[in-house]
Amino acid sequence: MPQVSLTDSFTKPFKACSDVIGLEVGAGLSEGVPAVRLRKSKGRTELVAAGFLDLPGAVPVSPGACDAQTWRLPAPFRAPHAALAIRSPHAYLRHSAGGHGEETADRAMAYRQAARQTAPEMPPLAAGLPEFQAAWAARLLPEGRRPTACSLQVAAAAAMGGFAASSALARAQGHAVALFVFATSTSLAAFQDGRLVFYREHGVGMDHLRAAISSQMGIETALADSVLEDTLIDPTPVIEPILRPLYRQIEISADYLLRRCKCQVEHFFVNGLTVGGPHWAKLFTRIMTHNMTFCSPFEGLERTGQAVRLPEDVEKRAPLLMTALGAARTVLEDA
Amino acid sequence: MNASLHLNLLKDDERFTSSPIRPRIMIPLLTLLSVAGLGVWWLLLTERLSGAVHEKAIREAHCAELTPARNQVLSLRAREKEVRAALTQLGFYRASRIRFGDTLMRLPQHVPASIQFTELRVPPPPPLPAPDPALKVKPLGPTNLVEAVSLRIAGRAGSSASDEAVRSLLDALRQPAYTNLIRKAEIPKGAFRQDSARGPAARESILFEITCACGERRFK
Amino acid sequence: MSEAPFALNRLAPPIRTALGVTGAALLAGLAVIVFGIWPARQQIRTLTAEIAQLRDTHASMKADIAGTQKQRAATEAAEAALKAFLDQGVLEPLLGSFSMRGKSLLDPLAKASGFTISSVKEERLIPLQVPAPPPQQLYARQLVEFTGYGAYTQIVAFVQAAEQTFPLAIVSGLKIESQIQTPERHKATLTFEWPVKGEKRK
Numbered sequence: 001m002p003q004v005s006l007t008d009s010f011t012k013p014f015k016a017c018s019d020v021i022g023l024e025v026g027a028g029l030s031e032g033v034p035a036v037r038l039r040k041s042k043g044r045t046e047l048v049a050a051g052f053l054d055l056p057g058a059v060p061v062s063p064g065a066c067d068a069q070t071w072r073l074p075a076p077f078r079a080p081h082a083a084l085a086i087r088s089p090h091a092y093l094r095h096s097a098g099g100h101g102e103e104t105a106d107r108a109m110a111y112r113q114a115a116r117q118t119a120p121e122m123p124p125l126a127a128g129l130p131e132f133q134a135a136w137a138a139r140l141l142p143e144g145r146r147p148t149a150c151s152l153q154v155a156a157a158a159a160m161g162g163f164a165a166s167s168a169l170a171r172a173q174g175h176a177v178a179l180f181v182f183a184t185s186t187s188l189a190a191f192q193d194g195r196l197v198f199y200r201e202h203g204v205g206m207d208h209l210r211a212a213i214s215s216q217m218g219i220e221t222a223l224a225d226s227v228l229e230d231t232l233i234d235p236t237p238v239i240e241p242i243l244r245p246l247y248r249q250i251e252i253s254a255d256y257l258l259r260r261c262k263c264q265v266e267h268f269f270v271n272g273l274t275v276g277g278p279h280w281a282k283l284f285t286r287i288m289t290h291n292m293t294f295c296s297p298f299e300g301l302e303r304t305g306q307a308v309r310l311p312e313d314v315e316k317r318a319p320l321l322m323t324a325l326g327a328a329r330t331v332l333e334d335a
Numbered sequence: 336m337n338a339s340l341h342l343n344l345l346k347d348d349e350r351f352t353s354s355p356i357r358p359r360i361m362i363p364l365l366t367l368l369s370v371a372g373l374g375v376w377w378l379l380l381t382e383r384l385s386g387a388v389h390e391k392a393i394r395e396a397h398c399a400e401l402t403p404a405r406n407q408v409l410s411l412r413a414r415e416k417e418v419r420a421a422l423t424q425l426g427f428y429r430a431s432r433i434r435f436g437d438t439l440m441r442l443p444q445h446v447p448a449s450i451q452f453t454e455l456r457v458p459p460p461p462p463l464p465a466p467d468p469a470l471k472v473k474p475l476g477p478t479n480l481v482e483a484v485s486l487r488i489a490g491r492a493g494s495s496a497s498d499e500a501v502r503s504l505l506d507a508l509r510q511p512a513y514t515n516l517i518r519k520a521e522i523p524k525g526a527f528r529q530d531s532a533r534g535p536a537a538r539e540s541i542l543f544e545i546t547c548a549c550g551e552r553r554f555k
Numbered sequence: 556m557s558e559a560p561f562a563l564n565r566l567a568p569p570i571r572t573a574l575g576v577t578g579a580a581l582l583a584g585l586a587v588i589v590f591g592i593w594p595a596r597q598q599i600r601t602l603t604a605e606i607a608q609l610r611d612t613h614a615s616m617k618a619d620i621a622g623t624q625k626q627r628a629a630t631e632a633a634e635a636a637l638k639a640f641l642d643q644g645v646l647e648p649l650l651g652s653f654s655m656r657g658k659s660l661l662d663p664l665a666k667a668s669g670f671t672i673s674s675v676k677e678e679r680l681i682p683l684q685v686p687a688p689p690p691q692q693l694y695a696r697q698l699v700e701f702t703g704y705g706a707y708t709q710i711v712a713f714v715q716a717a718e719q720t721f722p723l724a725i726v727s728g729l730k731i732e733s734q735i736q737t738p739e740r741h742k743a744t745l746t747f748e749w750p751v752k753g754e755k756r757k
Contacts, residue, residue, distance in 0.1 A: 080353050084345075093342075114342040127342035134344050143351035144360075152345035161340040196340060334341035348567070359573040366580035373587045380595040387602040394609035401616040408619045411630040418633040420690030425640050427684050428696065428723070428750045435726045436715035443707065452733065459698065459728030459746050460681060475693065475756070476685035486729075554684040 016335040019048075021079040021147050022328030024155060024321075025137055026059035026087035028183065031317060033057040034324040037079050038301070040332045045165075047298055049076040049306040050321055051314050059088050063109070063132040070142045076306040082147035083327035084137050085158035086129055087182075093156045095199060096126040119195040127154045151331045155323045156180065156187045160196065162326025163271055165333045167300030168293065169194060172267035177253050178295075179246075180322065181272040183207045186246060190253045192261045198253055202246050209276065212238050228276030236279055243280065247287045271295045272322045297325040431552035433484060438516045445507030447500040449493040453542075456487045457549075477554075484549040486517065489542070491530060497541035501527065505545055519548040644723030646697055646749035653677050657699035657747060660724075661717055668712035670705040670743070678746060682753060695753035698727060701745045707731065710743045717747060724749055 021037040032052030039046045053073065060066045096115055110131040115124040134152055141149050153161070159180045163169060169176055174194035180187040184205040190198035210224035216238045217227065227233050254265040270280060270292055277294050284292040296318055303310075314321075435457065446452065463477050492500045501522065507513070508520040526544035563571060619626075649656035654677035665672045678698035685693065705713070710731060717724050728746030 112344050112346075114344050116340070116342055118340060125340070125342065127344065129344050135349075138345055138349035141351075144353070144355050144357065146353040148351040148353040149345055150350060151341065151343045152349075153342060154344070157340055157342050164340055330339065330341045334339040359570055363573050363576040363580065366577045366584070370580045370584040370587065373584050373592065377587055377591040377595065380592060380599065384595050384599050384602070387599055387606065391602055391606050391609065394606060394613060398609060398613050398616060401613065401620060404620045404623065405616045408623050408626055411623070411626045415626070415630040415633045416688070417690050417692070418630070418637045420686055420688055421692055421694065422633065422637055422640060423686040424683055424690060424694050425637075425645070425750055427686070428694065432722070432725055434718055435729060436711065436718045439711040439714060452731075454733070455729065455731040457726065457729035459678070460696075460748075462679075463681065474685070475689050476682045478684075480684060 017081040017150050017331050018335065019079045020081045020083050020150065020328040020331045021049075021073070021077050022083045022085060022158070022324035022326065022331075023053075024085045024087060024158075024323040024327070025057055025140070026155070027057060027320070027323070028087070029057075029320060031313075031320065034321045035073070035077050036297070036321050036325040036328055037077050037305075037307075038325065038328040038332055039079070039304070040335070045301055045329065045332060046304045047301040047307040048079070048304055050298070050310055050318070050325075051077075051306075052317070052320075053077065059086060059133055060136055066132055066136045069136075069140055071140050072145075073147065078146040080146055080148075081150040081331070082141050083151040083153065083158070083331045084140070084149055085153050085155045085323045085327035086133060086137055087155040087323070088129060088133055090130045090133065091154040091156075092126075092128045093154050093187075093199065093201070094126060095123040097123065119192065119197045122197055125157070125196065125199060127157050129154060151327065153327050153330065155182070156185075156201065158327035158330060159271065159323045160187065160189050160199070160326065161330030161333070162297060162322060162328075163189070163269065163295065164191065164194065164196065165329045166295065166297075168269055168295050172269075175257070175261070175263055175265055176267040176269055177250055177257065177265050178269040178271060179250070181206055181270065182323075188246075188249055188253055190257045190265070192257060192263070197260060198256055200249060200253070202249055204242055204246055206273075208242055209239050212242055225275045228279065231278075234279075235276070236283060239276070239279060240283055243283055244287065247284060250284075251288060266290070267293065269293050269295050271297070272319045274317055274319050294319075297322045427554040431482070431554045433516070433550065433552055435516065438513055441512055445504060445510075445512075447492075447503055449497065449500045450490050450504060450543075451492075452488060452490040454487070454489040456489075458485060458487070480553065480555045482552040482554070484552055486547040486549055488545040488547070490544075491540045491542055493540060497543075498527075501541075501543045501545070508545065508547060516549050517547045518550055520545055522546070644721050644749060645694070646751045648751075653697045653749075653751065654699050657701070657749070660721060661701065661713075661747070664716040664720060665701075665703065665713050668705075668716055669709040670703050670713035672701050672703040674702045676700045676702070680751070680753070681748075683750070689756065691756050693753040693756060694750050696727070696748045697751040698746050698748045700728070701743075701747065703743055703745075704734075704737075704740050705743065706739055707741060710741065710745075714745065721749070 018041070019037070019039045021035060024034040027034055029052065033055045035049070035051055035053045036047070037049040039048050055071050055073075056069060090109070111128045112131050112134040113126060113128040115126040117124045129152070137152055138149055141147055159182075160178070163178050163180070169178075169191060174191060176191050178189050178191065180189070182205045184203070184207050186202045186204055188198075188200045188202060189196055209228070210221050213219070213224040213227050213235055214221040217224075217235075219227065227235055250268065254268075257263065257265050268284070268288070268290055270277070273280065273294060281292045281294070284290065298318055439455075460482055466473055488504075505520055505522060508517055513520075523544060523546050526546070528542050530540040530542050563574070566574070646653055646656055649659055654675045657677075658672065658675040662672065676699070678700050681696040681698065683694050683696060703710075703713075714726060714729075718726070724747045726745060727748040728744070730744040732742045734740060734742055
C-alpha cells in the first residue's frame, strides 16, 4: 500500500532506527528462520534476542507462487523495525562495471536494484532482487504491529555489513580478507581501511563439502557434520580439492589488496562456519602460510534481555545467525 | 570511518509504521467517535426536550384548571379597585362640602338696625379653564384641587353713623361665629358710597358692599 | 516529498479514504450541531424559561385563589360602602332630567320651610377631580338652580333643611335680592349641586 507524505509527522513517523531485528528469509535451515535483535543505546550495540523462529521462510521462486504471508514474531523479537535479508538464487551482489549495475544476468524478470560506492575509485557495489520476491518480502510484516520492515537486503550484503561493523575488523585496523560461508556459496570480501574494496562470490558452500564427504565416505549427508566435528577422522583429503580453489581466490584477493594499498594482509577471517573449522584452518595454514580467524557474530556485543541466557543450541549455531545479525547491524550503523 | 554496505531494496512506500496509533486511522476514528458522541448528545437533548414539552403541557393544564377560580378572584379584585376609585372620587366631592345654612341663619343677629341688605350673593363655580393644548394626553378631569368661594353682601346703611354700622357688621363677620365659613371680610375700595337713587330716603343712605373670602372647597 | 502536499490525486488511496471519511464525519458532525443540537438547546432554554414562568404563575394563581374569601369580603365591603354613598345622595335623573329630580327632592323641604320655588333649571355639569388610578365610571357635579321667593328666614330655613336632609347637596351659588315691591319677601336664586354619574371611560 503506497504512502505519500502530507507532513513528515503524519506519514513518516520514522525516526532513526535504534532497535532492529534482522531476519534471514530463505535461509533454508532446518532450525528455522534466523533472527537477531540488536539495539543501539548510548553508542553501544546490544544483543537483545537471538534464535531460530518457527516461520515459513521459503522465498517464492516465481511470481505465480507468491502466496501472501504475514509473520507474527515472538515477543522478544518484536523490535519496532525489521531488516530482512533475502537469500535467493535469483539475487545478485556484484561490482557494477560502470554506472549503477544495470547489467543483470537474467532479464526475463523485473529486478529491484540498489547500488552504492563502497570505496573511492572502486566500481559501485550493486545488489538486485527480483521485483516479485522483493514485493512479497515487503509484505511479510504488516502495518500496525511490531516489527515493520525498514530494510530489504540481499543476504550476502547483509553478512558483509555485519562483519564491516564488527570488532574483528576494527582489531585488524580495517585491513582484512573475510570469507562468508553459506550453504551453496562463499562470499569473499577484501577490506581496506574498513571499506569494501573487493568482492567475489565463489560457488562453493558447506553443502558442497557435506556432499563430498557423504559421497566419498559413503555416509548420509546428515552425518557429514559429525565427520567434520570428529577429530579421529581426517576429512582433509576430501575437502581439500573443494577448498583449494577457494583459498586460491583468497590469495588473489590478498595480492590485489597488496597491489592496491601497498599493505600486506595479515588477517583472514571466516564467518558462518559451524563445523569443521579446524580443518579449514589447518588447510589454510598449509596453503596460505597464514592463520585463519573464525568470527562469532556475537563477538563484541553486550548482551541484554533474552540474549543474556541464550539456549545452548543457539549459542552453538551462532554462525548461522551471521546474515540476520548483519542485516540488523547494517541498519543500525547506517542510521 | 566504515563505509556502509546498506543496500536497501525496500521502497519508501513499503515502509509502514509499527505503531497501532496511525494518524490516518486515528483521526478518522476520533472524528467518527466525536460524531457518534454528538449524536448521543443530540439524542439526550431530544429526550430532554421531549420531557420539557411534556412538563410544560402539564403545567399549562394545571394553570388552565385554576384559571376560572383565579379569574373570579381577579374579577373581584377589579371590582374592588373600581369601587375604591369611585369612592375616592366621590370622597373628593364630600371633602369639598361647604355649609351656608348656619352662617346665613346667624347673620341677621349681627346686622345693625340701620343696615338693610340689598343683595346676598355667592357666585357659582367659575367655568373650568380650557385644557392646555400642548398636553398630548387630555386629562380626565379638572386639574385644580381647590375652588375659591366668596360671599358678597351688598346693602344700604342710614347716613347717620353708617360708617360705624358697616364697620360693626364687618367686625361681626370677622368673629369666631363666622370663621367656619368666612376667612376674610373686607370692604372693597369704592364699595362705600352715597346712594344715587332718586328719592329723599335714598339721599340719606350710604351704599356698601362687603366681600368675604370663604373657606376654599378642597377636592382632595 | 517536495510536491504540493494537498494535491489529492497524488495521495495514496488509504490517505484519500481517511481524508474522505474525516471530511464526511466533520460535515455530519457540523450538520448534527447546526440542525440538531443547537436548535434543541435553544428550544430547551426557551421551554425551561416558560416552565419556570408557568411555575411562578401557578404559584401566584394558587395564592390568589387562597385569598378568594378575603377578597370577596373586601369587594363586598367596598361595594356596600359605594352603595351607601350612592344612596346617600348621588343624584339619579328623573325621566332624564336632574332638575326634575332636584325639584322632587327639595319641593317638600321648600313647602315645609315656606319658601316658594318658582322655577328649577338644570345648570352645567362640572367634572369632578379624578383620582389615580381613575375609575371607569367617572362622577361629576350637577348644578341645579332653584329660583323662588320667601322671607329671609324662610330662605335660610330652606337652605338649612336641604343641607341637613341631603348631606351631599351643596349650595354652590346663592343670590338673595331684596324686592322693593315686597320688602319682606326676597327673590332667591339658589344653585345646589349634587354628585352624579358622569361619563364612562373606554
